[in-house]
Structure formats: C-alpha cells, structure tokens
Amino acid sequence: MKIIVAIKQVPERDAQVRINSAGKWIEESDLQFAMNESDAYALEEALQLKEKHGGEVIVLSAGPERAGTTIREALAKGADRAIHIEADDLPQRDALGVAQLLAAAAKSENPDLVLTGLQSDDLGYGQTGVIMAELMGVPHASLILHVDKTDTGLAVKRELEEGWFQNIDLPLPAVLMIQSGGTKLRYATLMGIKKAKTKEFRKINSADLGAATAPTAVLEKITLPQKQKSTQIIPGSAKEAAATLVEKLKFEVRVL
Amino acid sequence: MSGVYVVLEDRSGRFSRISFEAIVAANTLAAQSGSKPTAIVIGAQTEALATEAATKGVAKVVRIQHPLLAQYTSDGFTYALQQFVAAESPDYIVFPHSYQVRDYAPALAARLARVLIGDVTAIGEGPVFTRSLMQGRLSGNYKSAGAGPCFVSVQSGAFRADSADSSPAEIATFTPTIDAAQIRTKPGEPFRGTAQTVDLGSAPLIVAVGRGIKEADNLPLVQDLATALGAELAASRPICDNGWLPIERQVGSSGQTVAPKLYLAVGISGAIQHLVGMKGSQCIVAINKDAEAPIFEVADYGIVGDLFEVVPALTEAIKAAKS
Numbered sequence: 001m002k003i004i005v006a007i008k009q010v011p012e013r014d015a016q017v018r019i020n021s022a023g024k025w026i027e028e029s030d031l032q033f034a035m036n037e038s039d040a041y042a043l044e045e046a047l048q049l050k051e052k053h054g055g056e057v058i059v060l061s062a063g064p065e066r067a068g069t070t071i072r073e074a075l076a077k078g079a080d081r082a083i084h085i086e087a088d089d090l091p092q093r094d095a096l097g098v099a100q101l102l103a104a105a106a107k108s109e110n111p112d113l114v115l116t117g118l119q120s121d122d123l124g125y126g127q128t129g130v131i132m133a134e135l136m137g138v139p140h141a142s143l144i145l146h147v148d149k150t151d152t153g154l155a156v157k158r159e160l161e162e163g164w165f166q167n168i169d170l171p172l173p174a175v176l177m178i179q180s181g182g183t184k185l186r187y188a189t190l191m192g193i194k195k196a197k198t199k200e201f202r203k204i205n206s207a208d209l210g211a212a213t214a215p216t217a218v219l220e221k222i223t224l225p226q227k228q229k230s231t232q233i234i235p236g237s238a239k240e241a242a243a244t245l246v247e248k249l250k251f252e253v254r255v256l
Numbered sequence: 257m258s259g260v261y262v263v264l265e266d267r268s269g270r271f272s273r274i275s276f277e278a279i280v281a282a283n284t285l286a287a288q289s290g291s292k293p294t295a296i297v298i299g300a301q302t303e304a305l306a307t308e309a310a311t312k313g314v315a316k317v318v319r320i321q322h323p324l325l326a327q328y329t330s331d332g333f334t335y336a337l338q339q340f341v342a343a344e345s346p347d348y349i350v351f352p353h354s355y356q357v358r359d360y361a362p363a364l365a366a367r368l369a370r371v372l373i374g375d376v377t378a379i380g381e382g383p384v385f386t387r388s389l390m391q392g393r394l395s396g397n398y399k400s401a402g403a404g405p406c407f408v409s410v411q412s413g414a415f416r417a418d419s420a421d422s423s424p425a426e427i428a429t430f431t432p433t434i435d436a437a438q439i440r441t442k443p444g445e446p447f448r449g450t451a452q453t454v455d456l457g458s459a460p461l462i463v464a465v466g467r468g469i470k471e472a473d474n475l476p477l478v479q480d481l482a483t484a485l486g487a488e489l490a491a492s493r494p495i496c497d498n499g500w501l502p503i504e505r506q507v508g509s510s511g512q513t514v515a516p517k518l519y520l521a522v523g524i525s526g527a528i529q530h531l532v533g534m535k536g537s538q539c540i541v542a543i544n545k546d547a548e549a550p551i552f553e554v555a556d557y558g559i560v561g562d563l564f565e566v567v568p569a570l571t572e573a574i575k576a577a578k579s
Contacts, residue, residue, distance in 0.1 A: 014525065014546060017390050026390070095362065096371045122390055124528075125374060127362035130330075134363040139440035140330065142359045159510055160446055161355050163503070167444035179510075181497030216402045217371045225388065225395040225553055228535070231542075233558045238565035239573075245541065246573040248557055253539045255461055255485075255518045256577055 001055035001149070001172075003046045004106050005079065006116040006128065007039035009063050009070040013121065019222050025091045026222070035070045038117025042178040044185050045147055046115050047078045053149055056080045058109060062101050062206065064088045075196035076188035082199065083109075087206035091123075094215035099131035104209040107136055113154075114175040118143060129177035140175040141168050145182035157182075260286040260293040262314070262350040263337070265357070266305055274352035274410075276417035279312050281410040282350040284379045293350070294318060295425075298336060300326035311421040319429045324436060330360040331439045336432040337364050343430070346405050353409035355509075365407045372407040373398050375528070377414040387411075391527045392550035412509070412532045454488065454504050456512045461487035461520075464507055464534070465495060468523020468544060468563055472500040477567050478522050484574045487520070492530045508533035523563045526551030543567065 011017060012032040020027045035043075046057045059074040061067050062085040071082045085101050087093075093101075106114055114136070119126035133140030145165075146157040153171035159179050160166055188196075206212075234241045234248075250256040262282035264275040282293035292315035297305040302319040309317045320336050341349070341364075351357040353375045365372045377395075378386040385398045385408060400406035456462060463482040469475060482489045489505060496506040507514055508530040519537035524530060526542070526549055534540070535554045542555040543566050552558045559566050 011390070013391075016548065017393055019394065026394070094371045096366055096369070099366070124387075124389065124391070126358055127372060127374065130359065130362040131366040131371075134366040140359075140363070141441060143355055159355070161509065162513070163449050163511065164446045165449055166446045169442040169444075171440060181493065213369070214402060215371070216369070216400060216404070217373045218399050218401050219396050220384070220399050221397045222389065223395050223397070225392065225550065228554050229540075229556055231552050231555045231558045233547075233552075233560060238561055238569045241559045241561060242566060242569035242573040245557060245559065245570060246577050249518070249541075249574075250577060253518055253556075255539075256574065 001049060001053050001112045002058070002109070003049060003055060004058045004060050004109060004111040004114045005039070005043045005046045005074070006060045006102050006106070006114065006132070007043060007070065007074060008036040008061060008117070008120050009033045009067040010036045010120055010122040013037070019224075023221050024219065033066060033070065035073060036117050036120050038119060038178060038180045040117070040185055041180045041182060042115040042117045043074055043077060043079065044183050045178050047186070048183065049113070049147060049149065055112070058083060058111070060102060060105055061085070062087050062098060063090060071201070072196050073188060075199045075201070076192040077186055078192060080199065082201045084201065084203045085206050085209065086203055089206075089212065091219070092215065093212060094217045095125040095127040096131055097212055097215055099128050099135060100213070101206055101209050102128065103132045103135035105204060106132065112172045114173070116175070116177055118177045118179050129175050133175035136173075136175065138173045138175060139170045140177070141170060142177040143179045144176045145179050147176065259289070259291050259346060260348045260350065261296055261344075261346045262293045263296045263298065263357075264305070264309055265352055265354055266297070266299070269301075269304065271305070271308065272352065272354065273417060274354060274412045276312060277412065277415040278350050278352040278410050279314060280415040280417055281376070281379060281408075282348075283313060284415070285348055285350065285383055285408075288381065288383055291315070296320055296340070298325055298333060300324075306427045307424070310424040310427055313418060313422045314425050316425050317427045319427065320432060321429055322432055322434050324434045324439060327443055328356055329439050329441050329443060330363060331441065332434055333360045334364045334367065335434050335438055338367055339432045340430055341368065341405055348406045348408060351407070351409040353411050357409050361407060361409060368404055370404050370407060372409060373400065374409045376408055376410045388528050391525065392531065392553070393548065411528070413535060449503060456488055456490055456505065456507065456514050459488035459514070460517045461485055462490050462507075462514060462516045462518070463487045463520045463522065464490040464492065464524060465522050466492040466524030466530075467494045468525075469495070472498070474564070475500060477564070481520075481522070481567050481571045481574070484571045484578070485520070487518070490514070492524050492527075521551055521555070522567060524551055525549040526554065
C-alpha cells in the first residue's frame with residue numbers, strides 16, 4: 001500500500017501562548033513546536049500497516065520552514081520520504097484553503113490511503129481529512145481507532161460518542177482521520193534518526209499548487225476566553241491551601 | 257433572505273440533547289433578522305421525529321426522507337443536504353457539533369466551496385461566531401465571507417436548551433435523489449465497548465486525574481484522595497489512552513458526561529473535549545500547576561500548585577476533618 005500521512009506542526013502542549021500585537025494570531029517567536037498528537041497516531045497506524053502489508057509511507061506537511069523538524073521526526077520514526085509544502089500563510093487560510101494544498105500534493109502521488117489526525121491541537125478545526133477526501137473524490141471515515149486491510153479495501157473501527165463504536169467497510173483509495181489512543185506510539189531510534197538524514201525530502205512551494213482562494217470563514221480576532229465562572233484561587237503553601245479547601249468543602253460545598 | 261435552518265440529529269428515533277441546543281443557537285441567529293429557524297430531520301422514517309421537532313420553537317420542519325438515509329453515511333447525508341441547499345438556498349445551516357456532523361458537514365461545505373465554522377460556543381451580533389483555539393487557552397471570533405450558505409456547528413452545552421413546547425409548526429417533506437452506488441462506505445451497527453461496571457453519571461463526588469500525574473505509578477496518590485473523600489475516580493482521555501485506567505472511567509466527549517455535586521480535577525488542563533463532559537458539575541475544584549490552564553475558567557475553586565505536594569496534603573486534611 002502507498003500511504004500518505006498528513007501531519008501538522010503545532011505549538012508544544014502546555015506552551016504559554018500569547019496573542020500577537022495584531023490580535024489575529026499568536027506570538028510564535030518564543031514557542032517550541034511539536035507534532036500534532038493525533039497526527040502522531042496517524043503516522044503510527046501508517047507505519048504498522050506498512051509493516052504488515054508492505055508498501056511505502058510518505059509524510060506530507062504544510063507549514064513554514066520550521067515544520068521541517070517535525071517532518072524529520074516522522075522520517076526518523078520510519079516514514080520513507082517526505083513532502084513539505086512550504087507555506088507561511090496557514091493561519092490566514094481557512095480549513096478548505098489548507099486542505100486544498102494537501103489534497104493537490106496528495107493527488108499527484110496517487111496514494112492507496114491517506115491518513116491524518118483527527119484534529120489539530122492549535123486551531124482545532126478537525127476538518128482537514130474530510131475535506132481532503134471530498135477534494136480527492138474518495139470515501140472517508142473519521143474518528144478511527146483501528147484499521148484492517150481486507151480483500152476489498154479496509155475494515156475500520158470508528159469511535160462514536162459515550163462509549164459506543166462502529167465498524168465500517170470502505171473501498172480504497174480512501175482517507176481516514178485517526179483518533180488518538182488506538183495504538184501505542186513508537187519512539188525514533190538513533191538508527192532511525194541517522195537514516196532520516198538520507199531520505200528523500202521534497203519541498204513544494206504552496207504557490208505551485210494553485211492560487212489560494214479567499215477564506216470563507218475569517219478569523220477576525222483572537223481574545224482570551226471569557227471566564228464562565230469566577231474562580232476563587234486559594235493561596236498559600238500546599239498545606240495551607242489544602243486546609244482552606246477542606247473548610248470550603250465542608251461549609252460552602254457541604255460535601256464533607 | 258431564505259433564512260436559518262437547523263439540522264437535528266437522532267439516535268434510534270430519539271433526538272439528542274445537543275439537537276435542542278442547536279435549535280436555541282439557530283433561534284439566536286434567526287433573531288438577528290427577526291425570523292425563526294426551520295428544522296431539518298433526516299432519515300428513512302422521519303414522521304414521528306418531525307412531529308416532535310415541530311413543537312420545539314421552529315417556524316417549520318422539513319423531513320429529508322429517503323430509504324438510503326436509514327443509517328447514517330457521510331455520502332448519503334452529504335448528497336441529501338447538497339440537493340436541499342440547491343433547492344432552498346439557505347443563508348445559514350446550524351448543526352450540533354456531534355461526531356456525526358464532524359464526519360460529513362465539512363465535506364458538504366467543501367462541495368459548495370464553503371467551510372464549516374465548527375464547535376461554536378457563542379453567536380454575537382454580525383453575526384460573529386466564537387470558538388476555542390489552542391485547546392481552550394484562547395478564543396477566536398469568526399465571520400463568514402463570500403456568497404453562499406454559512407455552515408455552523410455548535411458545541412455541546414454551549415446553548416441552553418429550552419424545555420417549553422410551542423404550538424406545532426408546519427411540516428414539509430423533501431425527497432432527495434440518491435443512488436445506492438453513490439454510498440461508498442458500509443457502516444455496521446453501533447456497539448458498546450467493554451461492559452460498563454462504573455456509573456460515573458450517578459456518582460455524587462468525583463476525583464478526576466489528568467496528564468499532570470505523569471506516570472501510572474503515581475496514580476495511588478489520587479486514588480487515596482478519592483478514597484478519603486468517598487469519591488469515584490475518573491480520568492481525562494490521555495490517562496485512558498495510555499491504559500493507566502479503564503476507558504469506562506473516562507470523562508469527556510468520547511467518555512461519560514457527569515454532573516456531580518463535586519468534581520475535583522487533578523492535573524487536568526481542561527481541553528474542550530474534557531470540559532464538555534463535566535462542566536455541568538455543581539462545584540468544580542481544580543488543582544493544576546499552570547495558572548493559565550483552561551480548567552480554571554470553569555472552576556469554582558482553584559489551587560495553583562504542584563499536585564504532588566497539594567494532593568497528599570489534601571488527603572491528610574480530609575482524613576483529619578472526617579475523623
């Protein structure tokens with residue numbers, strides 16, 4: 001199977017994000033970046049499918065130059081080659097605008113399967129894979145925890161809400177959006193990191209994939225979230241705070 | 257203008273609560289132009305659903321009915337709604353932000369060269385749609401641009417559903433043309449995961465643990481707190497993904513929804529997927545080292561500190577208070 005995994009580089013979990021001076025994006029200068037979590041699971045699923053059925057895993061990512069480090073990490077974990085769509089304007093594009101870039105690059109490879117994570121940890125649109133499938137004219141399934149290859153295509157396990165699941169059969173080629181937690185992630189080995197340096201790493205300028213269409217959903221302003229409750233922050237040392245909280249639980253919440 | 261439409265969702269013939277919340281959101285949006293929304297029900301048998309929807313504060317109900325819509329498929333629902341949009345030219349279509357909607361609404365929007373504004377938590381004048389960014393650390397205001405319908409999905413719990421029934425609205429039927437060959441996926445019947453032995457939904461007190469606990473070996477720390485308090489132990493998704501606690505103890509959109517008297521969140525940052533499962537709790541206490549963690553936006557009481565110091569101190573203080 002020829003598998004493309006679309007991954008995104010996002011600010012590291014628990015990074016202290018600040019709004020930039022224009023109020024339209026975050027201040028990126030002092031941030032650390034990492035592979036989006038559900039994309040890491042998509043990559044793992046792709047590597048396991050390749051190990052079972054043979055073929056090739058191509059990692060695909062759109063983003064500025066810094067995304068290269070995350071792409072290298074995917075190569076170090078075992079992807080065979082990489083395509084980096086160099087684009088500095090991702091925050092200005094809507095979900096369709098980003099998916100257009102990825103779908104155009106993916107299409108030219110004629111893959112059997114495209115995997116992406118369910119949702120990015122930064123913008124959180126959760127739409128890229130579904131839109132890619134629509135643009136590529138292939139079926140899709142989202143929130144996938146497990147993938148089996150069958151004689152006719154794929155059998156996948158989809159997560160539904162509140163502890164329910166569903167199995168779905170679909171033909172290839174297809175796009176799957178992978179939910180995190182379906183499998184265990186691997187680490188890159190020293191050998192993998194070494195090998196990654198020699199693997200094919202192709203760069204495409206986003207402009208070569210067609211002109212960007214004007215976004216139909218425009219992010220006008222970023223603010224701090226509105227507090228839904230007024231939180232009483234309990235001060236003091238661990239011991240003092242614990243004692244105060246117990247008083248609150250006893251006399252205000254009345255659960256002790 | 258052709259107005260505001262709201263797509264309702266059912267499971268085995270019963271509307272989900274979030275469908276009623278979507279009606280409230282659609283009414284908020286329709287009120288900006290002095291109108292009322294039209295509800296859409298989709299399926300193979302929609303009569304009873306439509307009759308119920310007609311009393312939920314909408315101007316009209318449309319039944320999009322076809323035998324091939326008996327079970328949800330992305331292809332079936334996308335074709336059906338695509339034809340409906342072509343016939344009615346709606347200005348806005350509001351959806352509940354459910355797993356099902358996430359699976360097809362982005363494709364429907366893309367087919368019309370539009371994009372879904374998803375997981376919306378508030379609708380302001382303009383209209384301006386607010387949704388979370390950066391796992392709830394920031395908030396973004398979005399506007400729809402260009403010609404064509406605006407697709408919006410609203411987050412579970414963001415709009416309070418109205419329980420009062422209205423006098424029944426008119427019901428119409430729309431029959432799309434769908435060919436069996438257009439439906440490319442074959443869905444199986446939904447099934448439950450492992451047998452549910454813990455009912456977090458009825459627990460009056462819950463202590464929940466998140467990523468901040470760092471290692472499975474540290475879990476007894478939180479278990480001791482739960483025991484001292486007489487509370488059930490729950491967890492956020494990453495803890496169950498790692499296999500540290502069984503999935504039946506997971507709270508959030510993919511786990512259980514709870515509303516206990518006390519929800520004590522330990523080392524949980526408060527990603528939206530978790531918050532939707534617990535923000536209805538009567539009292540929320542958060543212990544987290546990060547003062548900017550989104551969990552503090554919904555907490556009644558907060559302790560900003562190292563859980564490895566605070567939790568043992570709290571366990572001791574509770575034991576002392578109870579003895």
